[in-house]
Amino acid sequence: MRIRATVAAVSGALALAALAVPAAHADEVEGDTTISNVVVNGGKPVVVGATTTKTITVSFTVKDASGVDWAQAILYHGTNIDSSDSGAVATSSNHRATCTVVSATTSNCKSTFEMEPQYNLINSVAGGWKVWAIATGKDADYTQKDNAKSFQVQRYSKLTVNASPEPVKKGRTVTVTGALTRASWDAGKYYGYGTQSVKLQFRKKDSSTYTTLKTIKTDSAGNLKTTTTATVDGYFRYSFAGTSTTSTVNATGDYVDVQ
Structure with a gap:
């Protein structure tokens, strides 16, 4: 499966970072x-449809008394990055963040990532x-965070x-x-999301x-x-609060004329 290529890319990027600092675990x-x-x-959840690639930004601040040399972030799913089962590296050619100097000791760093079904x-x-991140100072100081x-x-x-x-008599x-469906990243389609609580x-x-x-x-079919x-007179809609794996959504209200 193509996902293995990304896991390999994550490992490769991690190995690149490890050239400058001790092993990342x-x-x-x-x-x-x-x-x-x-x-x-x-600050919002990353919500991805069945087939469309989602590009997201990760930003962070790095400080070092000697000035900031470089920084890097990697996104991953798993207990820790060494045992991750999927991930994403920055889209830049060297997978590192773009850091903008704010002062002699501080830089604001940013990377973009692609999340693809x-x-x-x-x-x-x-x-x-989780976000794995590393940053180094110009004096070779560094910090590395697994999460x-x-x-x-x-x-x-x-x-x-x-x-x-529609219309309907009063009383x-x-x-x-209605129907609740969600993206299947495996199949590239939408399927019914069964046994979920939805508000009318x-x-x-x-x-x-x-x-x-x-x-x-x-x-069972959503x-x-x-x-x-x-x-x-008014509008009826269904509202789904979402779960840890599935986004929140509100249906567009359907107007009913009461006579």
Whole structure:
């Protein structure tokens, strides 16, 4: 599988970093070099669809009294980077971060990474990922962190809703159907997400706020169906809070005219 190529690339990049510092298998500090303010994808979960490659940015601050020499970050899934089962190296030619000097002792560093289904993303690696990072000072001091930052990589989800009949008489029953699906990185398609809790919500015609009416579960195929009573004109939608492996999503509200 193509994912093996990325794991090999991660190992290769790690070996490159190890040329300058001791072997990478735990946090290490030599001198006063520090890494801080690590931000992945603007602080948001990395959500990836079934087929589209997602490019994300990782930024961090490096400080050293002698000035910053270079820095590097690697993304990985696993207990530690040595036992990782997937990962990503920076898209730069040498896999190192681009560092901008802020002062004589401080640099802001940034790298971009590509997360690609059927390459470094398969269904089994959805969930928690980590950032391995290293930075060196101009005096050969360095710091190395096995987990400089944890973040979520999630499968993109979709949610539909349909409320009927339209229009409906006040006091009559409204039937609300829909479906929750999520990306399969293995297959490059979307499949129903079964036995998941989803909220049925409603907002009045002139309101901007949705209120939860009830919570139901999807069936084994990801389908949704429930009923409620028509009271006033407004919009029905389903809302899914997401899981550690799957993104949150709200269906676009379906308007019902109550007569």
